[in-house]
Amino acid sequence: MKKLFYLYSLLCGVAAFAQSIASKELLGTWKVDVITTPDLTVDMQSMEVTLSPETLEWAKKKNKSTDGLKKDALKNARGYTGVTYSFLPQGVYKEQKPGR
Incomplete structure (x- = not known):
């Protein structure tokens, strides 16, 4: 679920950014x-x-440690190591590096 959230955030960011540039520039x-x-x-x-x-x-x-938040973020981010989007x-299209 968290991976989906990160992907959604990424795509929303791209969509927001794309509004200020031509779609040909994103290809x-x-x-x-x-x-x-x-x-x-x-x-x-x-x-x-x-x-x-x-x-x-x-x-x-909340008197909570930020280490747990960082650890969870890194765990979820590792799923995007070596990932490219065409x-x-x-x-x-999502592409994964060979060997992953």
Whole structure:
């Protein structure tokens, strides 16, 4: 379910960004470099998780450790390591690196 949420966030971000550029500029194959949600950002190169200020504040108020949030984010993000998305006139295709 969390993977679906991250994919949905990714595609919504692309859709929002696409409104300001021509669709021809989106065509091609794109690698997932960063996963961004309102709560956190995962850099896929360094596998570093950055929590939003709101999430940090929430964790502090609830007296919760942010380590668990980061661990869950990394666990879900690993599913996108080596994944590319091809945006073609016929649709969007997800491709996985060989050996995964």
